Amino acid sequence: xxxxxxxxxxxxxxxxxxxxxxxxxxxxxxxxxxxxxxxxxxxxxxxxxxxxxxxxxxxxxxxxxxxxxxxxxxxxxxxxxxxxxxxxxxxxxxxxxxxxxxxxxxxxxxxxxxxxxxxxxxxxxxxxxxxxxxxxxxxxxxxxxxxxxxxxxxxxxxxxxxxxxxxxxxxxxxxxxxxxxxxxxxxxxxxxxxxxxxxxxxxxxxxxxxxxxxxxxxxxxxxxxxxxxxxxxxxxxxxxxxxxxxxxxxxxxxxxxxxxxxxxxxxxxxxxxxxxxxxxxxxxxxxxxxxxxxxxxxxxxxxxxxxxxxxxxxxxxxxxxxxxxxxxxxxxxxxxxxxxxxxxxxxxxx
Amino acid sequence: xxxxxxxxxxxxxxxxxxxxxxxxxxxxxxxxxxxxxxxxxxxxxxxxxxxxxxxxxxxxxxxxxxxxxxxxxxxxxxxxxxxxxxxxxxxxxxxxxxxxxxxxxxxxxxxxxxxxxxxxxxxxxxxxxxxxxxxxxxxxxxxxxxxxxxxxxxxxxxxxxxxxxxxxxxxxx
Numbered sequence: 001x002x003x004x005x006x007x008x009x010x011x012x013x014x015x016x017x018x019x020x021x022x023x024x025x026x027x028x029x030x031x032x033x034x035x036x037x038x039x040x041x042x043x044x045x046x047x048x049x050x051x052x053x054x055x056x057x058x059x060x061x062x063x064x065x066x067x068x069x070x071x072x073x074x075x076x077x078x079x080x081x082x083x084x085x086x087x088x089x090x091x092x093x094x095x096x097x098x099x100x101x102x103x104x105x106x107x108x109x110x111x112x113x114x115x116x117x118x119x120x121x122x123x124x125x126x127x128x129x130x131x132x133x134x135x136x137x138x139x140x141x142x143x144x145x146x147x148x149x150x151x152x153x154x155x156x157x158x159x160x161x162x163x164x165x166x167x168x169x170x171x172x173x174x175x176x177x178x179x180x181x182x183x184x185x186x187x188x189x190x191x192x193x194x195x196x197x198x199x200x201x202x203x204x205x206x207x208x209x210x211x212x213x214x215x216x217x218x219x220x221x222x223x224x225x226x227x228x229x230x231x232x233x234x235x236x237x238x239x240x241x242x243x244x245x246x247x248x249x250x251x252x253x254x255x256x257x258x259x260x261x262x263x264x265x266x267x268x269x270x271x272x273x274x275x276x277x278x279x280x281x282x283x284x285x286x287x288x289x290x291x292x293x294x295x296x297x298x299x300x301x302x303x304x305x306x307x308x309x310x311x312x313x314x315x316x317x318x319x320x321x322x323x324x325x326x327x328x329x330x331x332x333x334x335x336x337x338x339x340x341x342x343x344x345x346x347x348x349x350x
Numbered sequence: 351x352x353x354x355x356x357x358x359x360x361x362x363x364x365x366x367x368x369x370x371x372x373x374x375x376x377x378x379x380x381x382x383x384x385x386x387x388x389x390x391x392x393x394x395x396x397x398x399x400x401x402x403x404x405x406x407x408x409x410x411x412x413x414x415x416x417x418x419x420x421x422x423x424x425x426x427x428x429x430x431x432x433x434x435x436x437x438x439x440x441x442x443x444x445x446x447x448x449x450x451x452x453x454x455x456x457x458x459x460x461x462x463x464x465x466x467x468x469x470x471x472x473x474x475x476x477x478x479x480x481x482x483x484x485x486x487x488x489x490x491x492x493x494x495x496x497x498x499x500x501x502x503x504x505x506x507x508x509x510x511x512x513x514x515x516x517x518x519x520x521x522x523x
Contacts, residue, residue, distance in 0.1 A: 041386055043391050
């Protein structure tokens with residue numbers, strides 16, 4: 001009893017730390033840098049009025065959203081209309097439960113794992129499952145708004161998920177085969193010392209990257225909210241903080257996807273070679289190693305978050321039929337080829 | 351592969367690497383990355399203001415000389431105005447050489463489209479386009495400018511008058 005309580009309490013403390021230390025600052029930072037980077041790419045200055053270099057802009061945005069009137073359409077299905085943004089944010093946050101920010105640190109005789117749910121052995125499956133739930137948010141929002149544009153956005157989101165979830169899952173089979181486990185810590189340990197999956201699984205990496213862009217509804221796959229043809233897509237009928245929650249979820253998904261890409265393909269928290277070079281300082285469980293691993297991992301997340309933003313302001317949106325073609329006719333067969341080639345190579349090198 | 355209609359499309363003309371699409375994406379991304387380090391072209395308005403040259407067509411104004419306004423209230427500007435923004439009421443006086451003057455001259459800035467026809471048609475060069483582009487009104491009445499707001503000393507309009515002299519009239523070679 002006492003043990004389960006202590007597990008619960010440590011998980012709770014870690015969740016709060018990750019919520020206020022990674023999720024919210026990450027989302028706020030991405031909002032700010034999304035606007036700044038888009039401005040730089042378009043030879044503009046970007047937000048620079050609120051605080052030095054406009055860094056308080058996200059806070060002002062949120063204050064504005066909170067004091068805005070919350071408009072619910074008369075004909076909307078009110079329960080689902082209110083539920084959709086909650087699901088969106090929850091699923092965006094849920095991925096962080098298993099994300100390994102580091103291995104573990106030992107303080108005194110207390111072992112602290114640097115993720116919320118310590119070493120879950122089905123972590124990867126959990127991430128994929130939670131990612132699929134996020135589509136419900138958009139579909140609910142689209143359906144319950146009772147608006148044609150929202151409806152189309154929701155439908156697009158559903159079909160997009162079906163097309164991409166499949167190749168996303170298949171692209172990770174190679175990674176699982178190499179690591180021999182679906183535990184994220186296990187996958188990171190299997191990539192230790194620069195044996196990154198991006199070198200051994202380049203095709204799987206590209207498929208996963210493209211699929212995660214579709215999964216997070218980011219451009220070039222932001223068809224559910226395509227402004228030119230769908231007004232605002234699924235979020236047309238939302239106002240104030242409910243609308244803001246969709247965007248919090250979008251940026252949370254972006255951070256989560258960046259974390260998954262770096263965990264699965266870029267060695268995650270592992271710092272190459274330090275454990276071999278300085279075994280006296282950087283042994284497993286050393287506090288300094290733990291802190292450096294977290295820093296290393298957050299840097300990787302920041303790099304991929306930048307990549308997500310950079311892509312958004314570079315590439316045009318796909319057309320609906322092109323998206324379907326890419327998902328079913330290109331990425332799925334390629335993912336299957338990747339599995340076959342990986343298994344053949346692994347059999348040959350056995 | 352031909353499209354079903356049998357016409358050659360852009361897709362048919364693409365080579366292998368263009369079909370793969372990834373190298374083209376890399377090219378596009380390189381372009382946007384380069385753009386990030388280009389200087390910004392933004393003008394930060396309230397601090398940094400645009401300084402128009404003589405060719406700028408801003409708010410139309412009436413020219414005021416030392417001995418009074420140039421306008422003789424012929425009404426041509428009112429006549430030519432496509433937006434019907436100008437209203438002129440002529441008056442007569444014996445105090446000056448010019449016996450006619452506008453008793454009332456109003457430009458409705460909510461109607462004005464800044465075409466400059468009034469300036470072009472004016473035989474006296476009495477109505478010209480100024481450099482003023484900051485027009486803020488609290489209500490509709492305020493947007494109808496009377497003579498007191500339109501009359502501008504000729505010294506302030508030198509750039510425009512100079513421009514009109516050099517550019518306005520067609521001169522045969």
